[in-house]
Amino acid sequence: MSGRAERSAGRWASRAVQLSFLIALLVLWYGLTTWGHVSPILLPNPLAVLHELIQVITTGEFVGDLLTTLSELAAAFTISMVLGTIIGYLISRSPYLIEVFEPLLAGIYSIPIILFLPLYSLLFGLGEPSKIALGATISFFPIVLNTIAGFGHVDRIFIISARSMGASNYQLFRRVLVPAALPIILTGLRMGFTLALLAILGSEVLASLAGLGHRIAELDEKMDRAHMFAYITFAVVIAAFLNTVVSWLEAKGKR
Amino acid sequence: MTGEVAIRVSGVSHQFGEKGDARFVRALLDTSLEIARGELLCLIGPSGCGKSTLLSIIGGLMEPTAGAVEVGHQQVRGPLPREIAYVFQENALFPWSTVIENVKLGMLFQGVPRPEQEKRARHSLAAVGLADFADHYPGQLSGGMRQRAALARALSLETGILLMDEPFGALDEQTRMVLGEDLSVLLSRTEKTIVFVTHSLGEAVFLADRVAVFSARPGTIKEIIEIEEPHPRRPEFITSEKFTSIRNKLYALLHDEIRKAVSESARIDRTETGRGGSP
DSSP, X not given: OHXXXXXXXXXXXXXXXXXXXXXXXXXXXXXXXXXXOOOTTTSOOHHHHHHXXXXXXXXXXTHHHHHHXXXXXXXXXXXXXXXXXXXXXXXXXXXXXXXXXXXXXXXXXXXXXXXXXXXXXXXXXXXXXXXXXXXHHHXXXXXXXXXHHHHHTOOHHHHHHHHHTTOOXXXXXXXXXXXXXXXXXXXXXXXXXXXXXXXXXXXXXXXXXXSHHHHHHHHHHTTOHHHHHHHHHHHHHHXXXXXXXXXXXXXXXXX | OOSOEEEEEEEEEEEESOTTOTTOEEEEXXXXXXXXXXXXXXXXXXXXXXXXXXXXXXXXXXXXXXXXXXXXXXXXXXXOTTTEEEEOSSOOSOTTSOHHHHHHHHHHHHTOOHHHHHHHHHXXXXXXXXXXXXXXXXXXXXXXXXXXXXXXXXXXXXXXXXXXXXXXXXXXXXXXXXXXXXXXXXXXXXXXXXXXXXXXXXXXXXXXXXXXXXXXXXXXXXXXXXXOOOSSOOGGGGGSHHHHHHHHHHHHHHHHHHHHHHHHHHHHHXXXXXXXXXX
């Protein structure tokens, strides 16, 4: 009991340090822009940003861009999840295929695929399809690699023991292989989701017609600095929220 | 030996790899054996003598290079989940399921109807003394309790034959002793045919009706020793004159084989280092 109380006290203490760090950053930001000689064109005052953020939220002007970004994310992640788990499972069925494809996929995974954005824009245009394609490509790799690792390294004794009790192929898959591989696959899905979100926001900033990233780039060109920071804040909060939800789902799935 | 034959092993040999292969190993050589219904037979022998291989062949988990195994009146060609249940040395419980889910899963694989599963699972968990741990996960149990749970899973399958591959091999001496005593009580009630692989002389003498002593590799049965002592065996049996004399006899039989096995593996080590070492 006391151990648990101590641990929880320790957790609150580190939460407090994290919070103080964020507050200190905000104070520094406020101090620099109020009393320092930082141009508001470079860095706007946090209160001005807050004012803009309230405007953005109350007028609902964000809705269109948010929906664009989220629908791109949903489409990209669905594609990479379906293809990544199916292809990963098929590769994991043969030691030969694992030997051939695992290093190959891991090699491609280490390339910064965002560099191919110009190619994607050429192939799929400046609109949503190029963001979906890029997000799906980037998030495919951690998902397929973790699926191979998950299904490919199930402890043999589990399989032998299930077979000895008469498990059919389907029962072996559903009751042994999937639960054994699930924790590793879920980690891959979480990593893939985070990468897809990064890739989509990033490519929207670089070249796009709509979406949160597009709005931020547009406001940057207009030098509407406080408004731009309000959108950055908004995007950060949305990203943090989505990542928290996905991490929670991952932990729940692993239980 | 009297009574009906439950398992008949005839002329079984097994080798891993092909002759001339670097990994070629002749594990079992022309082994024949008859195991009576309701008997507990221990297989004992030096490491690598093929006793676990023989168990896998009896269970249909491995196909022998030569010879055949019959269970009942059919030749074994694959796992026989309705006739044979297994307890493995390693922890073969599924860590993502609770103890009772693990027991029920075995019955699901075997094809037991669902309403029956719950009843049998509770019953077999109670028999091994784990009734209060049904909803724990294997990771929350000690090594001894995990092997009790694995035993409960095997018992719930209600097979005539139970194959146990060093089930207490990874446990400490004291836990082993208690589990051995409990097993003797439990199994004397179930009338199962049991083949039990072990490294422990004491365990073999305490549990078995007969002990089959294997020779060093390529393994074959060197001698079979009968132990006439009613089940369940009492702890006092361990300190009796009879126990000690049978144990000594086994030790004498095994000693030469273990020496042979050790010098064999030392020779292999030397030739391997010789090949890879300095010229």
